[in-house]
Amino acid sequence: MKTRQCVSCGACEGMRHFHGRGETLRVKGMERRVDNLSGWECQNCGEIEWDADTDSAERYCDAGDELVIAARQMIGNEMKRIRRKLHLTQKETVQLLSGGGHNAFSRYERGEVLPPKALILLMRLLDRYPYLLTDAKTLGEGADLRGFEHIVHKEQESLSVS
Numbered sequence: 001m002k003t004r005q006c007v008s009c010g011a012c013e014g015m016r017h018f019h020g021r022g023e024t025l026r027v028k029g030m031e032r033r034v035d036n037l038s039g040w041e042c043q044n045c046g047e048i049e050w051d052a053d054t055d056s057a058e059r060y061c062d063a064g065d066e067l068v069i070a071a072r073q074m075i076g077n078e079m080k081r082i083r084r085k086l087h088l089t090q091k092e093t094v095q096l097l098s099g100g101g102h103n104a105f106s107r108y109e110r111g112e113v114l115p116p117k118a119l120i121l122l123m124r125l126l127d128r129y130p131y132l133l134t135d136a137k138t139l140g141e142g143a144d145l146r147g148f149e150h151i152v153h154k155e156q157e158s159l160s161v162s
């Protein structure tokens with residue numbers, strides 16, 4: 001058996017060579033299977049080093065990237081479904097629930113950006129208990145402190161003529 005020292009934990013003969021391995025990556029119930037992987041795996045710390053003369057690393061990373069994109073898309077579709085169920089426009093949803101730029105929510109729905117965890121949770125709560133939307137509107141009033149009003153006091157102002 002081919003062995004060598006682990007590059008990560010330093011265990012002597014810690015890494016063993018493997019080839020023809022299949023791995024399944026999972027995220028949020030979605031899976032991608034990648035076959036025919038080869039490389040070195042440490043029996044001590046689990047470090048994996050893909051064989052550089054194969055496309056193992058590339059195929060493994062591609063599968064991971066694909067899953068992340070698919071997961072964002074899935075969350076985006078869910079956000080859209082719940083928003084429509086609540087009869088809110090994207091703009092109203094931003095104003096009421098998420099804050100951020102006017103197109104923030106459309107970017108979430110298109111799967112370009114993963115929404116903050118708190119927003120996903122809030123949307124799912126409103127999906128389950130839609131009547132809470134009325135409370136959300138009431139409780140949300142005054143929660144946004146960015147809209148300062150300012151009053152100018154002109155009593156002590158003097159005019160200068162130039």
Ligand SMILES: [Zn+2]
Pocket residue numbers: 006007008009010011014042043044045046047
């Ligand atoms: Zn190791």
